Amino acid sequence: MYHQRYAQIASDSSQSARVREKEALEKAISKLATAKLKGPLTAESFEATDFVRRLWSVFISDLCNEENGLPAELRASLISIGFWVRREADAIDRGDSANFDGIIDINRIIADGLA
Template sequence: MYQFSYAEVTQDSSATAREREREALDRMVDALKHAEAAGPRSREAIDAIYLTRNLWSVLVEDLATPGNALPDELRASLISIGLWIMREAEAIRLGQRESFSTMIEVTTMIRDGLGE
């Protein structure tokens, strides 16, 4: 029988959660890249916008919970970024923007930061 300390379990859980977040952001970046290549009125764009809005909604909600372990300043910054990305996605959906490139760049930086 194995015994683990609480710190070991929470560290593993945190690492697992970070990996799941990284995989979700990977999927989003891939979808955004396909949308960029296919154009803002394509099926790929619709799918990427839907995925982006849903994933960032979940992330922002999690970041806003009092139990989130990230430092307050980082949480606030990530919430601001998430809200900005959701507004950008909506602007593309409404035909006010044409390019996904900035969302791809910002999401890639956040995803890459999860590996650190």
């Protein structure tokens, strides 16, 4: 009986985490969409890139944890994606890129996978 209850709590907790992650990604997408309209090197752009960098830093930290329940290969792929997102955000901040669409698309794909 206790094992079943623990499994249910663990499952609920995992589902809650997925919902929070999806919401955070959707917030990042919204900020990036606004930044795309305003353009690089604007306050909106810096706010969006800062948010997405901090979000992916949290994701990467969690993915690096051996206790993360995802398969190692998937974790490695997501970590690589996170590094790419952060590099693209840095390039936007420097004025070397305006690749908001690329970051939006990646975040959308990940968010859709959490549904």
